[in-house]
Amino acid sequence: MSQQVDPRYLQALRWRCIGPPRGGRVVAVAGHPTQPMTFYFGACAGGVWKTEDGGQYWSNITDGYLTSAAIGALTVAEADPNVIYAGTGESTIRLDVSYGDGIYKTTDGGQTWRNMGLRDTKHIGEIRVHPQNPDLVYVAALGHAFGPNEERGVFRSRNGGETWEKVLYVSDKAGAVDIAMDPTNPRILYASIWEAYRNFWYLSSGGDECGLYKSTDGGDSWVNISRNPGMPKGMLGKIGVAVSPAMPNRVWAIMEAGDEEGVYRSDDSGATWTRINSDRALLARPWYYCHIFADPQDAETVYVTNLKMWKSTDGGKNYTEITTTHGDNHDLWIDPRNPQRMIEGNDGGACVSFNGGNSWSTAYNQLTAQFYHVAVDSQYPYHVYGTQQDNSSLGLPSKTGHGAILWQDAYTAGTGESGYIAVKPDDPNVVFLGAIGSSPGGGGALQRYDHRTKQVRLVTVWPEAHNGWDPSEIKYRFAWTYPIVFSPHDPNVLYAGGNHVFRSTDEGSSWEEISPDLSRADPEKLKASGGPVTLDTSGAEHYGTVFAFAESPHQPGLLWAGTDDGLVHVSPDGGVSWVNVTPTDLPEWSLISLIEVSPHDDKKAYVAATRYKLDDYRPFLFKTGDNGRSWQNIAVNFPQGEITRVIREDPHRPGLLYVGTETGIFVSFNDGADWQRLEAGFPVVPVYDLVVKDDDLVVATHGRSFWVLDDLSVLRQMGQEVMEKQAHLFRPADTIRRWINWRVYPARTESKNYMISSGVGVTFTEKKNEYNEPIRKFLDAGENPPQGVLVYYTLPENSGEPVTLELLDGAGAVIETFRDRGQTAVSPPNESEADKKKREAKRTLSTQAGLNCFLWDMRYPDATAVPGDPFSDGITAPLAAPGTYQVRLTVGNMVQMQEFVLRPEPHLTATREDLLAQFELWLQIRDKLTETNEAIMRIRRIRQQVDEWVKRATDNEAVASTAAALKEKLAAIEGVLYQTDAKTSFDRLRLKVKLNTKISTLISIVAAADERPPKQAYDVFEHLSVQVDAQLAQLNELVETDVAAFSALVQQEGIPAIGLD
Missing domain, CATH: 2.130.10.10 (YVTN repeat-like/Quinoprotein amine dehydrogenase)
Incomplete structure (x- = not known):
């Protein structure tokens, strides 16, 4: 079923x-031509992002529209900056490359997006738009990275992407990777064709079909100019091309060409060429970089992006480094009107400069990190660990007590970018991680990081360097992301997977080989990668290795191993013997x-x-x-x-x-x-x-x-029976009672807020949704979990029944009741303005068909507040004590109940009795504050009525004089309870706080920590309560005597009687 x-x-x-908030790889950037603070970047696996403040903050603008997150090209139409084209699937085809599904377009500056076709191109290298016509678009499509296909080459659209023409096609195995357009004559185009592919064991860059092409008729026809005079004579690889807007006849090409590689320049529109620079620093790993960019106003200035970013001011002959925020630089956009304004994309994110690259905005505000694996530990709160592509491995908490998860809360846990990460089960300070590509030492780098010492120890299984060698020639092969796994039975047993399985019982100080080569070890797939033009033996393509590993949590020594070439083995005896149990329906390789x-x-x-x-x-x-006998x-x-x-x-x-x-x-x-x-x-x-x-x-x-x-x-708990019910209340998960610091501030505005708690700078926005639930979005930090109990319930379609949710304590007493908007929208009779504001601000229940969620903040209702009290700025609601609670859902006549538990934080030293004592005192303070504030409001109601009677009793000296005396006595009591001269919260610095403020501030003493309140808190509460009670007694006596006498007097005068409540 x-x-x-x-x-x-x-x-x-x-x-x-x-x-x-640490950026991942960016290979596509763009700037707004007329709004100097607006820029865009395309994350290679994270969508399109926008800044409107020069890189200070970034927001994703494609969520909900794209069905592929990989952005390979991004262009803003100069003639209409609301038109932006995004090409999906990067052409930087490293081992973690993500594929795309064509071209996306927005016509409203990124608010909405639409797929415009070319879905089977998979990888797009560049987009160019006619400077005067936003509907005339050219796309350089590499095509499939992993096999031949027809939808590759240069495509043109004359109608904004509604239809496409393939205007340059070489073959089903070579695609376009770059296009340059002469901005002074957009009919002149240059396009580079790249023959390249990748599979699990090999990367190929170059071939007979690579070349540089030129069109002078807007793409109708093309001429191969890559063998023109001065060009390389041997096999070509990847080519980047740029035209100087300041001197349109000047064209640069950066060319992968073996011994002939380098920067080539033509000053006659590509007719003849000269190699003007052969420095390998500009062409390191050409398949990964190979980009060149012309300054829009100076024909002598040109930029090259590679591991480093380079700038030439003599036409491309000599270069100096421009430091960027991260290595591995890919894309650069330069403002044609102001070349000092630029945005650059690299493996660590995107960065903006307003001074020609002398300084850059940070990439530590971009939530686009690329992780290979994740691990969690046993501490509270649990920490999350991962290895970030082209960065370090790190750990960070799953939640914090200061309102958000900041970059400062994370820490570097070794330098691993590429592999698994494993936390020692009995010691979360010790982490093991794979670090091929980001660690010194030879072999499949394996690091042991100790958070106590902050030191990294290399414990690589076989630390022999193998760069430049065929994988078949080395003793052990390890994949870029080889498994590193602790035994679930013994925290001192650690496994690592190469082409053999290895075991260590001394934290990597020694290793035991416990399996034969479990791979197919096909020699044809164990050759050095990167040809035919440039070898690239980083180890990323090492093949024939154990890629997946697990030990049974039920039976020690029952081991599972899966290889990257398609085999599954099981060992029932801790590695003594192995059985091939590969599923028969799984295709080879x-x-x-x-x-x-x-x-x-x-x-x-x-x-x-x-x-x-x-x-x-x-x-x-x-x-x-059956442990692999059948699948x-x-x-x-x-x-x-x-x-x-x-x-x-x-x-x-x-x-x-x-x-x-x-x-x-x-x-x-x-x-x-x-x-x-x-x-x-x-x-x-x-x-x-x-x-x-x-x-x-x-x-x-x-x-x-x-x-x-x-x-x-x-x-x-979800199942068919849930969906068939008219309504269903899920049992809430047991919830940690408290973990967020009392100093966390509420949002002050719906625009940006810059501090979330004392000493903690973080930027966020917050808006209330239709149910008065605050929705907070962090721009430069991670989000904490919801502060409270998540109560889920389902409702049928078009129910129309009133919905009520009640929270009850363990004895069944109602703590608080929440209702849907239909009920709360109704104003009860004689509702005061203060009660109306409170009703309208209260959280309401969502009533959408299907699943709904309500967050109970674990608090009892707040104390009654005095309307307009400038000193009433703290939370007075008591936090529920640990224990068992209930929730009751009522939908029409249908009633359901569930129990849940509030648990104390695991690391607390306070006992349950301590926390109960805290709750009880907190509740007493809240009730006393309510009693005080209600007395203040009672005084105000009496005074208001007295003033009304005086107005009606014109020229009645007895009423006026009696009223004055009564108001003076009321003011005396009010003045003890409340600071009547206060207008703003800062007035507490110049005026004496009165009893209601003294009581409310006492709550912070009780609530500051999960501890039994100090004795002095009880003493001060008793001291203040005595004073409040004395004033309330005076008020009651005043009501019974002076107010009653005044009421009798006005009745004598024929004025309606005074209300005594």
């Missing part, structure tokens, strides 16, 4: 990005991406595999119930065209599966028989790894940093 869940029953789930042993069944396991680097984008998911394909109903990288089973609900793909996360409620996307605000982004930690799903994206889905209770 199908168990597809109506997406509406998942709509209220809440994802949050926890950071870090598939990459076994991950193996998940079921946490519920000792014979059950799952495999996620992929063949996308063989140009096969089908999903591959299998499960076994079932569980991708039959999985969406096609998805790269299946990771699969996990929920540890609480058997058969609840989570899968990470190239475009997001999918879930199955019936052990893989049916699948559906798990969206709920999760962006389109490659998901490389995920893990279930307690009640959270923690996700490592490769383009949007880390994400967490808090509270999996809905998914664990």
